[in-house]
Amino acid sequence: MRIVLQRVSKAKVTVRGETVGEIGTGFLLLVGVTHDDEEKDAEYLAEKVAGLRVFEDGDGKMNLSVLDVGGEILSVSQFTLYGDARKGRRPNFMAAAKPDMAERLYGRFNQFLREKGLRVETGRFGERMEVHLINNGPVTLILDSKNR
Template identity: 70%
Template sequence: MRIVVQRSKAASVTVNGEVTGQITKGLVLLVGVTHDDVEEDARFLADKIANLRIFEDENGKMNLSLLDVGGEILSVSQFTLYGDCRKGRRPNFLAAARPEHAIEIYRTFNQLLRQKGIHVETGVFGAMMDVALINDGPVTLIVDSKE
């Protein structure tokens, strides 16, 4: 699994003109799944993201986690994170998991976050989505379950 993590002051996802997910302070997650990802990958990344110390403490140091600040998550499926652009001009998406596998891992990941007491909003798996966010910092990280 590969996830782009963006610290956000506010964010939303819209599908066909309808808001399907919206958060205030927290994290926007762009979530990519590859063929060999399993529940353990989802568990590892849910724990990693919930506990990443990327929010500022009273001294302005990134020392607090999402759990510490009571933040929310907007989780958006993003198969293009596994796009390979090394050859040619059109990305190759062969490393992205097939939808029937990806949706199960994605749902498991979101449920694991919820089990930690985190409020999780989502987009619509496989849909064309408009994602809006106010990136706080900006702070943007990439986490991967395999590396």
Template identity: 60%
Template structure:
């Protein structure tokens, strides 16, 4: 699994003109699932996200995690994170998991965050979405379950 994690102020996801998920502050996470990923990948990344120390303390140092600041997550599925553009100009998405495989792992990632005590809002899996956010910092972190160690 691959994540783009952005520290955010207010953020929302709009589908067909309707807001389907929103947060006031926390993290906006774009979630890509690779063919062959499993529940262990989803749980590993959810735990990593929950404990990432990317929120500032009183001295302006990134010492606090999402749980400490009481932030929420806006989780957005995004197969395009596995777009391969090494050959040609059109992305190849062959590494991305098919929807039937990806959606349960996307849901497992979100559910693990909820079990850790984090409020999670989502977009609509497989839909065309407009993502609105105020990138705070900006702070953007890339995480990949293939790079655990």
């Protein structure tokens, strides 16, 4: 699994003009799943996201987690994270998992985050979405369950 994580002041996702997920301070997560991902990949990344210390403490140092600051999660499925643009001008998405598998693991990932006590909002899997955010910092990280 692969995640692009952005620390945000606020974020929302809309589908056909309707807001389907919205948060204040926390993380916007773009989440991609590949063919050989398993539940352990989802669990590993949920643990990583929940414990990642990228919020500032009283001394202005990135020393607090999303849990420490009472932050929220906006999780958006993003199969294009597994796009391969090395050849030609149009990326291929052969490395992205099939929709049924991806949706299952994406759902488990979100459930693991909720089990850690986080409020998790989501987009709509497989839908065309618009994501609006204010990236705080900016802080943007790429997490991959294969790079432990």
